[in-house]
Amino acid sequence: MRSLADDQGYMNRTLRCGICHKVMDHSEEIFQSQELYIPVCITCLHRFTEDDIELMLNIFLVFGGYFGKFSSDLFCLSKIFNRLDQKRIRYEDIEQLNVKLLHTAILHGLSPKDFLKRLKNFMEK
Known part of the structure; x- marks a missing residue:
C-alpha cells in the first residue's frame, strides 16, 4: 500500500492530520502511521504515545470524528x-x-x- 504523504497528486490537495484534523502544508510535518497509512501531524506525534495514536486512528476510522x-x-x-x-x-x-x-x-x-x-x-x- 502506498503512503498518502508520498503521492504527489494527493499532496496538491489539502492533507489533514488523522488525529486532530489540522491542515498539514509541508511533508516534513508528517508522521506516517505504519498500520493504517494515515498521516499524523508532528504536534499529535509529540502529544500522544505511538500506541495511543494507533488506537485513536483505528477508532476514528471505524466511528468517525477527530480529537x-x-x-x-x-x-x-x-x-x-x-x-x-x-x-x-x-x-x-x-x-x-x-x-x-x-x-x-x-x-x-x-x-x-x-x-x-x-x-x-x-x-x-
Missing part, C-alpha cells in the same frame, strides 16, 4: 452513565461500551490516558 471535535467541558461521565441507565442499556457487552465511551472522550479532547484517569476517579467516588 477535540467537541469541548471537553461537555464531557461528563455521570451524565453519560445516567443516560445509559435511562435507556436501560445492558452492560453485557462491556468491551463495546468501553470503546464507545473512549470514542466519546477522544471526540471531547481527552487522550486515552486522561479518559482512563477520569474513569478511575469516577468509579472510586
Whole structure:
C-alpha cells in the first residue's frame, strides 16, 4: 500500500492530520502511521504515545470524528452513565461500551490516558 504523504497528486490537495484534523502544508510535518497509512501531524506525534495514536486512528476510522471535535467541558461521565441507565442499556457487552465511551472522550479532547484517569476517579467516588 502506498503512503498518502508520498503521492504527489494527493499532496496538491489539502492533507489533514488523522488525529486532530489540522491542515498539514509541508511533508516534513508528517508522521506516517505504519498500520493504517494515515498521516499524523508532528504536534499529535509529540502529544500522544505511538500506541495511543494507533488506537485513536483505528477508532476514528471505524466511528468517525477527530480529537477535540467537541469541548471537553461537555464531557461528563455521570451524565453519560445516567443516560445509559435511562435507556436501560445492558452492560453485557462491556468491551463495546468501553470503546464507545473512549470514542466519546477522544471526540471531547481527552487522550486515552486522561479518559482512563477520569474513569478511575469516577468509579472510586
